[in-house]
Amino acid sequence: MRKYLAVVDRHKATSGTRFINYFLDRLFIQVIFYAFFFIFGIGYAIVYGEGFDAENSDKSFTFTLITLFIYLAMSFSYFFFMEYYLGKTIAKYITGTEVISIDGNKPTAGQIIARTFSRAVPFDSLSFLGNNGWHDSWSDTRVIKGKNYVAERQSKEEINSIGVKEMI
Template sequence: MRKYLAAVDRHKATSGNRFLNYFLDRLFIQAINYAFFFIFGIGYSIIYGEEFYAENEDQSFTFTIISLFIYLALSFSYFFFMEYYLGKTIAKYITGTEVISIDGNKPTVQQIITRTFSRAVPFDTLSFLGYNGWHDSWSDTRVINGKNYVAEKQLKEEISSIGTKEMT
C-alpha cells in the first residue's frame, strides 16, 4: 500500500480543468490520427500510383477495424509516453496540471499503464466529475495543479530547514 500524501489532494485539479484536459487531449489525438492517415495516404499513392479507397463492403469493414486499432494504439501511446516521461500531456501543459502518484512521487510504469488502460472502461470519462476519476483511483495517481503543489512543497522544505546550519 502506498503512503498517502494529503498535500496531493489539496492541490487536485478542478473538474473544469479535467474536462478541458479531456477535450483538448481528444483533439490532439484526433489530429495525430489524421496526420498518420494523411501520411499513409501519400505513401500509398507514391508506392502504388493510385488513391487508397475501399470499394466493396469487406474492404471497407476491414479498413474500419484497422483504423480503430490504429486509433487505439495512437491514443494509448500518446497517454503512456506523455504521462510517463513528462508527467503531463499537451493539454495538461496548457492547463498547468500534471499527473503524480498519491505519495507525491513520479508515477511508476505500472501506475501509468493501469491509468491508460482504465481510460478504455465505458463512462470513465464521466467519472472525473466525482471526487476522483476511476483511472485516478485505480492507478493511485492524481492530476494536480502543478504550480500550487510545488509552491507548498518548497514552503514546507524551507520551514523544515529553519534552524539548521548552512554549510559554507
C-alpha cells in the same frame, strides 16, 4: 501501499479543468490520427502510383478493425508516453496541470499503464466529475495544479530546513 500525502489532494485539478483536459486530449489524438492517415495516403500514392480507394475501404470489415486498432494504439501511446516521460499531456501543458502519484512522486510505469488502460472502461470519462476519476483511483495517481503544488512543497521544505546547520 503507497504513502498518501494530503498536499496532493489540496491541489487537485477542478472538474472543469479535467473536462478541458479530456476535450483537448481527444482533439489532439484525432489530429494525430488524421495526420497519420494523411501521411499514409501520400506514401501509398507514391509507392503504388494511385490514390487509396476510400469508398471500398469503408465497406471492409478488416479495414475498420485495423483502423480501430491503430486509433487505440495511438491513443494508448499518446497517454502513456506523454504522462510517463513528461508527467503531462499537451492538454495538461495548456491548463497547467500534471499527473502525480498520491505519494507526491513521479508515477511509475505501472501506474501510468493502469491509468491508461482504465480509460478504456465505459463511462470512465464521466467519473472525474465525482471526487476522483476511476483512472486516478485505480492507479493511485492524481491530476494536480502544478505551480500551486510545487510552491507549497517548496515552502514546507524551507520551513523544515530552518535551524538545520549547513555544512560547507
